[in-house]
Amino acid sequence: MSEIYSKLMKHLEKSTALETALVLFQWDSETLAPEKSMELTAKSIGILSSEYYNSLINEDVKSLLDKLSEEDEQKQLDFNQKAIVKKLRKTFEEMEHIPPEEYQAYQELIAKAPGIWSKAKQENHYPSFAPYLEEIMNYNKKFAGYRVKEGQELYDVLLNDYEEGFNTKELDVFFDKVKSAIVPLLKEVVKKNDMIKKEYNYESFEIDKQKEFCNFISQYVGFDLSRGVIAESAHPFTTKLHNQDVRITNHFLEHNLESAIFSIIHETGHALYEMNVDSAITLSPVGTGASMGMHESQSRFFENIIGRSKSFWIPVFSKLQETFPEQLKDVSLDSFIKGINKSVPNLIRTEADELTYSLHIIIRYEIEKMIFAGEASIHHLPAIWNQKYKEYLGVEPPSDSNGILQDIHWSCGNIGYFPSYAIGSAIAAQIYYHMEAIMPFHSYLEEGNLAPISEYLKEHIHKYGASKNTNELLMDMMKEPLNPDYYVRYLTEKYTKLYEL
C-alpha cells in the first residue's frame, strides 16, 4: 500500500469511528433515549461532531490528499483506494471553506431547529419556524457561496452534494418531462376515482399482528436479522454502523394497514443496499450508497415495483389474510392489488401514491429554486406552496401543518435533497425494464424467490457502495445513463391499465 495512503488511513479510521458513534447516538435518540436525556447528551454529541470535523479538516489531511491526487501516487492506488481519495476530496472541499465557528454555529442551529419545526407543525404556526428557516437557508446560501464555481448556480452546489453531476438545467428537463406526462394522466385517473374501493384498509388492525407480519415480510424480502435490527420510531428510517449492522425502523397506525407494510418494504430496500456493500469498503467513506437518489431507487424498487406488484403478493397474500382473517376475508388478491395502487391526490408527500409522488417533489424543487434565486421570501412560502398544490394536484392545504410545515427536511438543513426522491423513482423504473428484459423477473416473484433479483442488484449496484457514482453505475449496468422516459412509460402503462383508460 502507498505510504501516503497508509497515513491517510490513520485519519480515516478515526473519522469513521467518530462517525459511527454519531450514527449510534442518532439512532438511539430516535428510537429509545428517554425524554429528558437530550440536553446533556447533546453536549457529548456536540463535542464528538467537532472532533469529527477536526479529524477530517486539517492540514495533514489536506496535504495527504494533495499528494495522493498527483499522477505518480494515483498509479499506486487500486480502484477502491482511488474512489476513497476522490470521495474524501469531495467531502473535504464541501467542508474546508466553512470557518469552524460558522460550522459549529450551524450545527447548533440544525440541532435545535427540528424541535422548533415540530412544535410549529403541531401548533400550526408557521411564523414561529420562519426565522429559523430563514437562517438555515441563509447559512446554506453562504456555505454554497464559499465554493460556487464560476458560472455555476448557487442551488446547483447543493444539488451536486446529494447527486453528483446533477444540476438545475438537467433537472428542469427531467421534471418538465415528468410533469407534462403526469398532470394530464392524473386528471384522467381522478375522474375514475370511484373505480377502486379500499375501505378495508382503514379497519382496525392489531398493532402486534402488524409487527409480526412486517417482520416476516422484511425477512421475506431479504432483511438479515443476524446483521440488522428492526425497531420503531415516529418516522421510519434506515441507518447503519457498517454492512454487518444495518438498522431500520417502522411505525404503526391502528387504522391503516398499508402504512406499516410499505414503510417496512421501503426501508428493507435501503437496508439491502447497505448490507450488500462490499466488506472491503464498508468502513470507508465509500462504504455507503452511491447517492441519495441511488438509495431511494432501491427503496422504491422494493416498495413500489416489487411490493405493489401482483406477482409479489401471489405467494404471501394468504399469509396476510391469515394474520387478519376478519378484516380481509372478503378482499380478493385482485382487489388488494388495486387497493394498494389506488391513486388519490392528497396533501401529504409521505402518504402519496406512486403517480402523484413526483408532483409533491416538483413543488419543493421549484420552491427551493425560487428561494435560492431570491424570487421568494420566506414570509410568502405558505402562499406559494398552497397555490402550487392547487395547480398541480388540485388540492389545497387547509393549514400550514398540512402544507409548508409537513416535512422535517429543511429544519435539518437538507436543502437540495428532495429531487433525489424523484430521481430515485425514475432510476427504479429504468432498472425494472432492464431486469425484466434479462431475467424471468415476475416468475421469480411468483415463486417467492427474490434471491436472484437481490443478487443482481448486489452485483451491479450494492456492492460498489459509493465507489461509483449514479451514472457510472447505470452505464456499467445498462449501457445508458439516467433516462426519465422509462419512468414516464412505467407510470403511463401502469395507471392506464389499472384505471382502464
Added chain:
Amino acid sequence: MSEIYSKLMKHLEKSTALETALVLFQWDSETLAPEKSMELTAKSIGILSSEYYNSLINEDVKSLLDKLSEEDEQKQLDFNQKAIVKKLRKTFEEMEHIPPEEYQAYQELIAKAPGIWSKAKQENHYPSFAPYLEEIMNYNKKFAGYRVKEGQELYDVLLNDYEEGFNTKELDVFFDKVKSAIVPLLKEVVKKNDMIKKEYNYESFEIDKQKEFCNFISQYVGFDLSRGVIAESAHPFTTKLHNQDVRITNHFLEHNLESAIFSIIHETGHALYEMNVDSAITLSPVGTGASMGMHESQSRFFENIIGRSKSFWIPVFSKLQETFPEQLKDVSLDSFIKGINKSVPNLIRTEADELTYSLHIIIRYEIEKMIFAGEASIHHLPAIWNQKYKEYLGVEPPSDSNGILQDIHWSCGNIGYFPSYAIGSAIAAQIYYHMEAIMPFHSYLEEGNLAPISEYLKEHIHKYGASKNTNELLMDMMKEPLNPDYYVRYLTEKYTKLYEL
C-alpha cells in the same frame, strides 16, 4: 474558576464525550446489536477507546494535574473540583504506564471476548474460551505490574481499582469472618430445607405479565422513566449516559417468577444511585457511584433488605396476586415472604439467596488470588472451581456452563471485581441497622412510602457520586467505617428466625 482548572476542563469535556459514546456502544451491544455486528463495531470501539486514553493520558493533562495538586491551586478549588482532580489523578495513575498500543489491543480483546464466552457457555465448551481468558488475565497481570508498588501484591492493584483502600490482607479477614459464620449456619439451614415450600414459584408465568409487573415495581421503587430506559438483555445490568439517562435491563424466565422481580429491584437500586448523582458533577469523572462495592450496597439494599421484607410487600402483594391470580391464589403473604427468602445452596451465583451469596464470591476471590499468585493454570480452573463448590456449598457443577463459565465478568476484563459484591452486601446491612434506628423504616415500607428512604440515601450517599470514597461516605453518615459484624449479625438474625433455629 482557576485558570488551570478551566484548561483541565477542556480535556475532561472531550474524555467525557468519548466515554459517553463508549457507554452507549456497550449498552447497544448487550441489548440490541445484531449477532454478527461485533467484529466490525469492535474496530470503532477500539479507536474511540484509544482516543479516550489519549484524551486523558497526555503531557498536558499530566502537567495540569501536577499544578492543580500544588497547595496554592488546591486553595482555589471547591469541594467538587478537588474531588474531580483527585479522581482524575487516580485514573491517570492507573492508565499512564500502559503503552497506548497495548491499551487499544486490550480494549479490542475485551470487546470481542464476551461474544466468545457467550458461545462457549452455550455450547458448554470451556476450551474455546480458555485462550481468551488466559490473554485477558495476562494483560491484567501485565497492566498491574506496570504500577504495582514495592511490597504490594499484584492482585491488590486490581482490588484497589474497584474499591479504594481495600487489599487482600483486609479482605482475607473480612471473608474469614463471613465464612466462619455462614458455613455452620448454612449447615443448620440445609437440615431444615423442607420447612419452606415454594413450588408456586416454578409454575408458568406469562412473560408479558411479568414485564408489566416488573415495570410497575421498578417505578414503585422510584425509577423515573422520563430519565431512564428499561430493556432486556441476557444478564440484567445498569448503565448511564448521565443522571438524565440511566438504563437498566431485565431478563425473564417463564418458570421462575422471582428471578425477574428481584433482578429489576436490584437494578433499580443501582439506577436510583445514578439518577440521584448531583447535576453539578454528573458529566464529570466523579459523576457516578463511589465504588463498585458502594453501588452493590445500594442495589442489594433495595433487592434484599427492602425487597425481601414483609413490610415492602404488604402494600403490593395483592397487585402481584392480581397479575397472576391462578398461580398465586393459594399463596399467602407470609408463605410468599418465606419463599422469597428460602436458602438453598446451588450452582449459580446470580440465583443465589442472601445466605449463600457470599460463598459464591469467596470462591471467585480465592481463584483470582490463585491465578495472580501463579498457583492455578487457566487449564485447571474448571476442576478447582468444582472442588470449591463441593467444599463450601455442597454442590457439584454437572457442566462448565453451570460452573466456571457462568459469569460474564472475566470476559469483560473485570478481575478483582467480585469481592465488591460481598462488600456491598455488608455495607447494605450496616446501613440498614443505621436507618432502622433513626427513622420509622418499616412503617414507611408498610405505607408504600419509599420516598423518605430514597431521599435519605440520596442526601447521604447518592448525590455525592464519587466525590467521597466508600469509607468517607460511611463515616460521614454513620460515624463508622465498613464493619462486617453487621452483616454477620443480619444474616444470623434473619435466618435463625426464618428457620426457627
